[in-house]
Amino acid sequence: MQFINPYFCVxxxxLPSYEEFYxxxxSKNVVCLIDQRLTANWDCRKTWVTNDGAVNLDFLQAKYGNKMCPVYNCNKKYYDSNPSKMMHMKEFIExxxxxxxxxxxxxxxxxxxxKDFHMFQEVTGSEDVxxxxxYFQSDYLNEYCLANKLTDYRFVYMGPKMSSTPLHVDVFGSFSWSANICGLKKWLLIPPxxxxxxKQLLPAVPGDLYSVPGHEEILKQVEAFEITQKGGQTLFVPSGxxxxxxxGEDTISINHNWINAANLTLIYDNIIEAHEQVQKEIKDLKATLSKEEWQENCQKILAMHFGINLTEFLKIISHIASRLEKESTKSTSSTQKFRFEHDVDVIFNVATKIRSNDHFESCWNQADMIQKQLSTIKHKKLAKLL
Ligand SMILES: O=C(O)CCC(=O)C(=O)O
Ligand SMILES: [Fe+2]
Structure with a gap:
């Protein structure tokens, strides 16, 4: 493990143990590039790639050609992204x-x-690739989505040389990891x-920071740094x-967005901050609505603009708390024990935060339930130790 700068390690x-990586x-929110060992045995690193390392376009066309996928036009701007339309994969490959x-x-x-193709939901059996x-297996977000048959946060990205993703922060401050199946990505990152x-240095956030006149000075001031990610390498992009x-070449990657004990408290704080903004923006409506209607509207707008609201967040942590309760009676390895204890403590603490927030009175019952579940587990564990 080698630190290149305070925010980035290679x-x-x-390979560190799970506990060391965590x-x-x-938990330090450090960007990390890991060599090709994490992906060496993946089937897609063989079948999606030709012997000379190029994208196997014929294979992809034959196997997934009839699937509809979102395709973005990198030449055009749409808010802080690019406009997109649905296309058959065979049309994109043509x-x-x-x-x-x-x-x-x-x-x-x-x-x-x-981009953002939910392949593992759309194509039966494709998860095997x-x-x-x-290091990324403790993932509350996808665990909850998959258990409830909701849209997941697991994606496939593929594009020719020069395709790009504009400057952004990932949805609700989640973690992401991105593994290159083949090709090369050039990343530019700015610490949270x-x-x-x-944002203060620029009139508006540009899609491409390199296109801004005088960008060299700006990049220095915000401690921006570049990373080149090659075929097989995996990049962990922390929250914020x-x-x-x-x-930089024809490239395919698999990416997940995710939440776990290491960023749960931060995600909660982000939701609170976004909720405060929503309240400010629609404050004129408050007098016209009942308390329940007002709270309901705030949650609806929060989900639309921020990608998640407190109701969904509570459902996620309740789901994980119930799973932990079931798991508490089973014997576990030391890695599982480490994960389990962190999960219990962090979720308990976040439930405590919700319980003491007057804005979320309607969520208190559920937060109480989560706390009860988790304190039973904690006591069981304590009793075992005595
Ligand atoms: O690979 C890309 O084009 C974008 C990936 C990204 O933004 C992410 O993994 O968070
Ligand atoms: Fe991203």
Missing amino acids: INDE KKIL YWKTVISQNYNYESNDVLYL YSVPQ KNVKKL FMHQVLN
């Missing part, structure tokens, strides 16, 4: 083949990028503590880091 020597990387045959002539072709590395400063990404 692992290409001994303590030094996840486009990709044309672009390659014309030597990436983007004067006569748009730069298109197939990869496996979630152990400097995001406000960046701003980032933009350019594919």
Whole structure:
């Protein structure tokens, strides 16, 4: 484990234990690039890639060609993203083949990028093409979504050389990890503590920071740093880091957004902050609504603008608390024990925060239930130790 700067570390020597990774990387919110060992055995690193390391377009077309996927136009701006439309994968791959045959002539072709494709939900059996590395397996968000048949946060990205993702912070401040199946990504990252400063330095957040006149000075001031991610490597992007990404070659990646004990409290704080903003923005409506209607409206707007609201957040932590309750009677390995104890403590503390927030009176019963469940587990554990 080698720190390149205070915010970024590379692992290409001994792989740390889960506990070490959790303590030094996840809970410290440090960006981490890990060599190809995490993906070495993935089926997609063989089948989606040709012998000479290029994207196996024919294989993808034959296997997934009839699937509908969101495709973004990198040349156009739509809020802080690009406009997108649904397309058959075979149509996108035809486009990709044309672009390659014309030597990436983007004067006569748009730069298109197939992103946010929920492949593992859309294509039965496709989950087998990869496996979630152990460092990222504690994932409340996808665990909850999959158990409740809700849209997941597991994606496939694929695009030709020069396709890109504009500058952004990930949805509700979740963690993300991104593994390159093949190709090369150039990342530009800005530490969370400097995001406000960046916004003050610029009239509006641009899609591409490199396009801003005088960007060299701005990048220095906000401690921005670059990372090159090659085929097989995995990048952990912690909560709140701003980032933009350019594919330096034809590239495919698998990405997850996720929440666990290491960022749960931060996500809760982000929801509270976003909730306060919503309240401010619609304060004129307050007098016209009953207390319940007012709270309900705030939650609806929060979900729409922020991607999650307190009701959904509570459902996620209740789901995890119930799973922990079931797990508490089973014998566990030391890694599972470490994870279990952190899960119990962090969820208990977040439930305490909800319980003491007057804005969320309607959620108190549920927070009480979670606390009861978890304190039973804690007592059981204590009794075992005595
Ligand atoms: O690879 C990309 O184009 C964007 C990835 C990204 O933003 C993420 O993993 O959070
Ligand atoms: Fe992102």
